[in-house]
Amino acid sequence: MVDESVPGAAAPLGGAAPRPLAAELAELADVPTAFFRGDEVVFCARERYVAVVSALKDAGFVTCSDLCAVDYLTHMDRALPPAVVGERFEIVVNLLSHSRRRYVRVRVQVPADDAVVPTLFYLYPGVENMEREAYDLFGIVFTDHPDMTRILMPQDWEGHPLRKDYGVGRVPVQFKEAPGPR
Amino acid sequence: MSDEMDTRVAGSSWIPDAGGDRDPERPGTSDGAGSAGEDGDVGEEELERLFEAETSEGDQELALVGETDEIELLIERGAVLRLPEDAAVAVDPAGAGGAADAHFGDGETMIINLGPQHPSTHGVLRVMLELQGETVLRSKPVVGYLHTGMEKTAEELTYVQGATNVTRMDYLSPLNNELAWSLAVEKLLDVELPARATWIRMLMSELNRISSHVMWAATNGMDLASTTMMIFGFREREMILSFFEKTTGLRMNHNYIRPGGVAADLPDGWEDDVSVIVDTIAGRLDEYDELLTGQPIFRERTEGVGIIGPDLALAMSATGPILRAAGVPWDLRKSIPYLAYDEVDFDVIVGTVGDTFDRYAVRLNEVRESIRIVRQVVEKMPGGDYKVQDKKITPPPRARIDESMEALIHHFKLYTRGFEPPAGEVYASIESPRGELGCYIVSNGSNKPYRMHWRGPSFVNLQSVPALLRGSLLADAIAILSSVDPVLGEVDR
Numbered sequence: 036m037v038d039e040s041v042p043g044a045a046a047p048l049g050g051a052a053p054r055p056l057a058a059e060l061a062e063l064a065d066v067p068t069a070f071f072r073g074d075e076v077v078f079c080a081r082e083r084y085v086a087v088v089s090a091l092k093d094a095g096f097v098t099c100s101d102l103c104a105v106d107y108l109t110h111m112d113r114a115l116p117p118a119v120v121g122e123r124f125e126i127v128v129n130l131l132s133h134s135r136r137r138y139v140r141v142r143v144q145v146p147a148d149d150a151v152v153p154t155l156f157y158l159y160p161g162v163e164n165m166e167r168e169a170y171d172l173f174g175i176v177f178t179d180h181p182d183m184t185r186i187l188m189p190q191d192w193e194g195h196p197l198r199k200d201y202g203v204g205r206v207p208v209q210f211k212e213a214p215g216p217r
Numbered sequence: 218m219s220d221e222m223d224t225r226v227a228g229s230s231w232i233p234d235a236g237g238d239r240d241p242e243r244p245g246t247s248d249g250a251g252s253a254g255e256d257g258d259v260g261e262e263e264l265e266r267l268f269e270a271e272t273s274e275g276d277q278e279l280a281l282v283g284e285t286d287e288i289e290l291l292i293e294r295g296a297v298l299r300l301p302e303d304a305a306v307a308v309d310p311a312g313a314g315g316a317a318d319a320h321f322g323d324g325e326t327m328i329i330n331l332g333p334q335h336p337s338t339h340g341v342l343r344v345m346l347e348l349q350g351e352t353v354l355r356s357k358p359v360v361g362y363l364h365t366g367m368e369k370t371a372e373e374l375t376y377v378q379g380a381t382n383v384t385r386m387d388y389l390s391p392l393n394n395e396l397a398w399s400l401a402v403e404k405l406l407d408v409e410l411p412a413r414a415t416w417i418r419m420l421m422s423e424l425n426r427i428s429s430h431v432m433w434a435a436t437n438g439m440d441l442a443s444t445t446m447m448i449f450g451f452r453e454r455e456m457i458l459s460f461f462e463k464t465t466g467l468r469m470n471h472n473y474i475r476p477g478g479v480a481a482d483l484p485d486g487w488e489d490d491v492s493v494i495v496d497t498i499a500g501r502l503d504e505y506d507e508l509l510t511g512q513p514i515f516r517e518r519t520e521g522v523g524i525i526g527p528d529l530a531l532a533m534s535a536t537g538p539i540l541r542a543a544g545v546p547w548d549l550r551k552s553i554p555y556l557a558y559d560e561v562d563f564d565v566i567v568g569t570v571g572d573t574f575d576r577y578a579v580r581l582n583e584v585r586e587s588i589r590i591v592r593q594v595v596e597k598m599p600g601g602d603y604k605v606q607d608k609k610i611t612p613p614p615r616a617r618i619d620e621s622m623e624a625l626i627h628h629f630k631l632y633t634r635g636f637e638p639p640a641g642e643v644y645a646s647i648e649s650p651r652g653e654l655g656c657y658i659v660s661n662g663s664n665k666p667y668r669m670h671w672r673g674p675s676f677v678n679l680q681s682v683p684a685l686l687r688g689s690l691l692a693d694a695i696a697i698l699s700s701v702d703p704v705l706g707e708v709d710r
Contacts, residue, residue: 071642071643074644101657101672103670103672127657127670129657133531133545133547136553138644140644161532161680164680185361186361188361188364197368203369
């Protein structure tokens with residue numbers, strides 16, 4: 036069961052931690068999993084991403100609640116299970132099972148020099164907007180997505196604003212004696 | 218929640234075989250925008266002829282296919298690709314991407330833009346509609362006109378300042394935004410709230426749900442040409458906003474629910490204020506019934522219009538009244554209770570057909586359930602603190618600052634630097650009036666979130682629009698769009 040010695044491993048505020056999915060799903064048997072604040076997190080390799088999510092879908096996680104990307108450029112030393120090599124980008128998928136009444140989070144490492152991930156559209160058509168958003172704001176391409184275009188930014192926008200190396204806009208100071216942009 | 222539902226979904230037949238009959242020429246994205254929809258039976262000349270089609274109003278400003286760049290073509294045609302219905306495949310012999318729709322005859326279609334400047338789009342939503350006569354075939358919501366980069370902004374704000382930012386997203390239910398944010402931050406901090414803070418939050422959240430739903434009823438009435446309903450809705454909402462102003466100081470964008478509790482205790486006599494509000498609105502709901510529910514014109518315009526089934530709604534990640542109107546009894550307040558929703562008695566309202574009328578009825582009855590909850594909260598409101606007494610998280614009372622050096626330091630540190638939650642990632646979700654509102658925070662141990670992501674229910678629910686609109690009349694499209702209840706501030710963030 037859950038290792039209580041790991042900080043944050045148990046459910047928050049003493050609630051009962053849900054039964055680990057890895058115990059019942061063969062597809063998850065050799066995939067690193069962890070608990071944080073009561074949520075089960077599955078760290079799966081990009082190659083097995085669709086297979087793992089598909090297995091979870093078959094296990095009752097019929098809705099993809101959320102899909103987003105994270106750019107860990109300036110936080111590469113984040114805590115990960117030993118078997119997982121942290122890459123710059125991460126795709127984070129929150130799946131919801133109505134029958135189990137719980138979420139499971141799938142985190143996929145995506146290297147910066149090959150920011151390509153297979154789409155989940157054919158499992159969950161509801162990720163369409165979310166994957167477009169991740170593409171728009173992070174530049175991560177989802178292969179076989181039916182409409183991989185920008186969704187929030189203008190179509191001719193350059194760059195992907197939520198990347199950590201994308202500058203935050205600053206308003207130039209209008210005083211003549213100002214020593215330049217601060 | 219039964220297991221049958223899950224089985225049904227797993228076995229639903231619209232899901233294409235992985236790789237099976239899918240066209241290898243499908244617009245892959247790794248190789249650029251790709252050759253959208255040039256496959257299948259529809260030839261190039263046929264396509265050009267279609268897009269040259271003029272109406273009595275003249276050219277619709279669609280360029281020839283040859284002159285339109287690939288990205289634009291993808292946008293114009295993409296919607297069929299994203300209709301995961303048996304029907305979409307069945308009536309579209311060209312397969313995904315074909316421009317002609319054999320089911321609808323000669324292929325004389327017209328594409329019009331609804332919005333972004335249109336009163337029925339509730340903001341700056343633009344919907345591209347492909348019309349066959351007056352029937353909507355494909356449609357595509359185009360969003361982003363209100364994108365202000367709130368997720369990027371949040372990375373520059375401390376956790377204390379964050380609530381001010383997120384409250385502006387869904388401007389019709391600001392307190393629910395703050396609630397999702399606060400729950401996520403508290404999950405990260407792993408703090409337990411005093412009971413009174415939880416119950417105050419529940420009260421405000423439910424009042425906000427009522428105000429949001431009556432506001433929706435108002436704009437929906439306006440879309441269906443019932444200006445009386447509009448005035449009614451705004452009138453009821455105003456009562457609640459006045460109470461919010463009395464409690465939080467602001468009518469909207471309150472920054473009232475904060476990590477660690479709420480900003481201030483409820484004002485004296487709040488029980489009477491709230492009771493008057495809910496009693497009045499409970500009576501007014503019956504007026505709504507007289508005005509709309511039983512009215513033949515309203516029913517004609519809403520019944521059987523814009524139907525979505527439970528399987529499709531679940532697959533499209535739709536939540537909130539859309540999902541419940543389709544008959545899925547899923548409400549996070551009941552199913553995965555947060556706050557103290559497991560201690561109050563209320564019902565989850567579900568529809569049977571999943572049409573526009575069901576979505577209306579679900580919202581109207583959810584107001585009644587919220588009133589039930591509010592009455593129980595008034596009855597059971599516990600005493601005690603309204604915020605965590607941890608001075609690293611919540612500020613000391615104003616009067617203490619004049620007396621205590623320590624309080625002054627705490628106050629100063631909290632508002633200049635804030636607190637630093639442990640590193641980690643959390644996802645907290647609540648049932649906002651529009652559906653599942655989720656907040657995903659990545660913390661790197663500093664005083665600002667490393668990444669903040671919002672799962673906006675409007676943003677996700679908009680994906681159902683092409684499925685809802687398909688085959689309906691243009692006039693019904695207005696009613697359907699209204700029944701989805703998108704708030705564009707949250708869609709675009």
